[in-house]
Amino acid sequence: MAADGKRLSTAGKVATPKLGDQSILNDSHLYKIIGKRVKITTTIAAATSNNNGALEGVVYAADPVLNILAVNTAPAPPNPATNLASQPGNYHVISIPHIQDFKILASGGGSGGEDGAVAADTVGGFEAAVPSIGTLDLGALKRREEEAVKKLIQKEATRGRGVPKEAQEIFDAINKTLPARWHEQSIVINDAVILGPPYTLNDLKAGEGKEMTLAHIRKIMESHLAKKKASGGQPQRPGVATPIPPRKGG
Known part of the structure; x- marks a missing residue:
C-alpha cells in the first residue's frame, strides 16, 4: 500500500523546468535573437521532437505579446552561396514558458555546432532573419490611418x-x-x-x-x-435583354 501511494504521489507531480540564464528571453531583448542559430530544450519532449525535446535552428520571429518563438529547423543548404530565402523552411512555434534550456550557437548562417557559441548579448536583429523580414514604414501606416479616419468623418x-x-x-x-x-x-x-x-x-x-x-x-x-x-419608388436596375426566338423556315 505504501509503495502504491508513493507511485501515485510521484505520478501526480509535474516536472518544473530548471531554467538557466534566460535574460535574453526578456521582452526587451527578444529582438536580439532573431537570425541567430539556437538550441532549445523544452519541457514537452514527446510533443516537440524525438531528440529529448531539443530543437536546433534559426530564430525567425519572436513575439513578446504571445510569448512565443518561431524557429526554422531546416538544415542549411550545402552550397554557401545559395540564397537561404529561396529554400523551404521547417518552422516550429515554441512557447517561451515551456523552454527549459536555451543556447545561442551562432549566427543564422553558421554551422550550428556548440563550438561556435556566442554571447547572449551579441547584437542580432531582423536583418539576419531567413527568410528576410521587411521593415515597416510606420510613417506610411500612420498616414493611411489618418486618411481612413478622414474619409470616415467625411462620409x-x-x-x-x-x-x-x-x-x-x-x-x-x-x-x-x-x-x-x-x-x-x-x-x-x-x-x-x-x-x-x-x-x-x-x-x-x-x-x-x-x-x-x-x-x-x-x-x-x-x-x-x-x-x-x-421605378415605382425603388432603385432602378439594369434592364435584361429579352431573347429573340429563332425564325422558322430560315
Missing part, C-alpha cells in the same frame, strides 16, 4: 440626423454634382441654396443672384424624382 458628415429616407436620397443625388452639407435638418447646397423639410421643389430657397444655381438644383431634383417615379 459621416453626409448623413442627416432625424431626416426621412427620401431626404437622404435627395441629398445624395445633389451631392454627386454639387457640394452639399447638412445644417440640422436642412440641406445647404453650394453654400448658396437651402432645402428644408418637407424637401419638395417648392422648399428650395436661394438668395438674390443665385438663380442659376437654383435652376441647376431644380433640374437635379426633377431628374431624381422622375427616375424614382419611373
Whole structure:
C-alpha cells in the first residue's frame, strides 16, 4: 500500500523546468535573437521532437505579446552561396514558458555546432532573419490611418440626423454634382441654396443672384424624382435583354 501511494504521489507531480540564464528571453531583448542559430530544450519532449525535446535552428520571429518563438529547423543548404530565402523552411512555434534550456550557437548562417557559441548579448536583429523580414514604414501606416479616419468623418458628415429616407436620397443625388452639407435638418447646397423639410421643389430657397444655381438644383431634383417615379419608388436596375426566338423556315 505504501509503495502504491508513493507511485501515485510521484505520478501526480509535474516536472518544473530548471531554467538557466534566460535574460535574453526578456521582452526587451527578444529582438536580439532573431537570425541567430539556437538550441532549445523544452519541457514537452514527446510533443516537440524525438531528440529529448531539443530543437536546433534559426530564430525567425519572436513575439513578446504571445510569448512565443518561431524557429526554422531546416538544415542549411550545402552550397554557401545559395540564397537561404529561396529554400523551404521547417518552422516550429515554441512557447517561451515551456523552454527549459536555451543556447545561442551562432549566427543564422553558421554551422550550428556548440563550438561556435556566442554571447547572449551579441547584437542580432531582423536583418539576419531567413527568410528576410521587411521593415515597416510606420510613417506610411500612420498616414493611411489618418486618411481612413478622414474619409470616415467625411462620409459621416453626409448623413442627416432625424431626416426621412427620401431626404437622404435627395441629398445624395445633389451631392454627386454639387457640394452639399447638412445644417440640422436642412440641406445647404453650394453654400448658396437651402432645402428644408418637407424637401419638395417648392422648399428650395436661394438668395438674390443665385438663380442659376437654383435652376441647376431644380433640374437635379426633377431628374431624381422622375427616375424614382419611373421605378415605382425603388432603385432602378439594369434592364435584361429579352431573347429573340429563332425564325422558322430560315
